[in-house]
Amino acid sequence: MANLFSPLTIRSVSFRNRIAISPMCQYSSVDGFANDWHLVHLGSRAVGGAGLIILEATGVSPEARITPDDLGIWKDEHLDMLQRIVTFIEAEGAVAGIQLAHAGRKASHSSPWKGGKALPPEEGGWQTVAPSAMPFIPSEPTPLALTHEGIDKVISDFKTAALRALKAGFKVIEIHAAHGYLLHEFFSPLSNHRTDNYGGTFENRIRLLLKVTDGIRQVWPVEYPLFVRISATDWTEGGWTADDSVKLAAILKKHSVDLIDCSTGGNVPHAQIPVGPCYQTPFAEQIKKETGMMTGAVGLITTAQEAEAIITNEQADIVFLARESLRDPYFPLHAALELGHDIEWPEQYERAKPRRR
Template sequence: MLMLFAPITLRSLTIPNRAWMAPMCQYSAATDGPEIGAPHDWHFAHLASRAVGGTGLILTEATAVSPEGRISPADLGLWNDRQQAAFTRITGFLSRHGTVPGIQLAHAGRKASADRPWRGGAPLGTAEGGWRPVAPSPIPFSDGYPAPEELPAGQIRRIVADFAAAAERALRAGFRVAEIHGAHGYLIGEFLSPHSNHRTDAYGGPFENRIRFALEVVDAVRAVWPEELPVFFRVSATDWLPDGQGWSVDDTVRLAKELHAHGVDLLDISSGGNAAEVKILTGPGYQVPFAARVRAEIDRPVAAVGQITDPHQAESILASGQADAVLLGRELLRNPYWPQQAARALGVRPRRPDQYLRAT
């Protein structure tokens, strides 16, 4: 069987194929009132269509574990019962149509309280519905961003508890995979990198201290997440900064070993997002070498992401052992039925719902 359409089992969960949907924020949740942070018809249609299209695992967009953890006021959250109940409609549909529902739990840190991207994405003040962001150190993300509040140790512990509480809600809502968002310059990634973490306490300085918050979050989530279900961790493999100035691929390999020792089952390898000034040269599969190196050095499952658009390209990544799954983002925005079309291109019978069998 072709690797792209071979099942993969993590703990006791079997995912039917290895064409997965990457988390992509929709910035479309209600911004006030009782429905704040809850998914609605847009999110249902967006995610359900990719399940009908044959995606093996769908990871929801970054879902905030607390109100101040949202990237924008229009982000999804999972800190109350109404949000939890709204997610069950989505997870039920995905599961009934053969797709594993996964959630990405997140805290935006110093990049929180921003406007929607199509309105410019600028930081929002309190008069505009925003709030003061928090971070490991009071260092703005870039020019025009406010200095975040430096987190005291007690508030760090509260955020760790928020991740655990959100994971418990995710389980009750029907999710089968919990992914912890440690990438793209959001709060966990800010703690990891010396570019954004200038603390001198137990959460800053040497590598062992900078990874402490990430491991505490993993431990808290793993403690409430069922033993038989997997936990993922998304990491930016590099800040794309010169050696010694930020997080590096060497750091990622070291962290990967620690994460697996703490119960993480798969690393989702992305890059960048923590240093606004860097210019990243992108291209087809440009982040795959990061996933390949981590997989080679720790011999544990990883997923690759980043301009993976062609079925033969995806199959080659998997067949060559560079990754165990591929995550598609923009390509699935352009084409919800990419997995079905990839199957046909590779000579495999696509998975279709009964209602669409006449299209085979």
């Protein structure tokens, strides 16, 4: 049996294989609402055989969105379509997860195909917030440094979003603490210049992430997994490092986090990142081996052989597919054939299943 297709159980949730679909922004919502695009996009990947489908970065408040076109979960009215999506994903044998997010100083931008630029108020933009009054790019509007009251609101927004995610039927929550968004901004010294108890020392800079994690765990059932996506390094001198990530993962493990989804970068615009096949996998391997925490590998994993090797060599527990899944929603079905592993196809597609000779 191909190890990529071995089942995995985390707490009480079982995944049929080790293939997860990464949260990928679709920039296709109006006022945060999911729609038929999301149903078809996500549903096709469940039909395609993945074990876990995680919805894109979903704003815990209107100001938490990257763009006005982002998915949201800040009001009850968002839940009807989300419930429909969850129901379809589960009917096809996959587990439905959601990534809860706050974009921080990288919020209030237009969608990529609309220019990806900072939006002024007259074009639908809003005031951004951050740990410190420092824009991501010097030419962009300066974010407001969050007050303690503002920080308390962020913690509350994540907690309330988790309650809604539970009501919608999700079985996995992933906290987005990567890619230069708000929680990453707090724990990286490149973007956090605070002098209060949320800045300065390592322990202070990770405080907000721990409070968000604890707040979610207060309302998220003990039998359901909680993941955290981090940028394991800033790829920049003076920034967050792989050793910092190991230290953080060990602490998160004590706060009832089950898996670290290991991405990198995104917090400064000119980081020199050595992009290549599986280039982020070593961070997942390091965290897994040094802390015993389950990890997910993500980043230019494009072949069945690469994914199989990551699981076989115990570099990670799950492989997250992003762009390759956009190219091939049925990657798991095709990967099983390549690896000589027989898996069930949807009954509606069974007559098209290739037969090995």
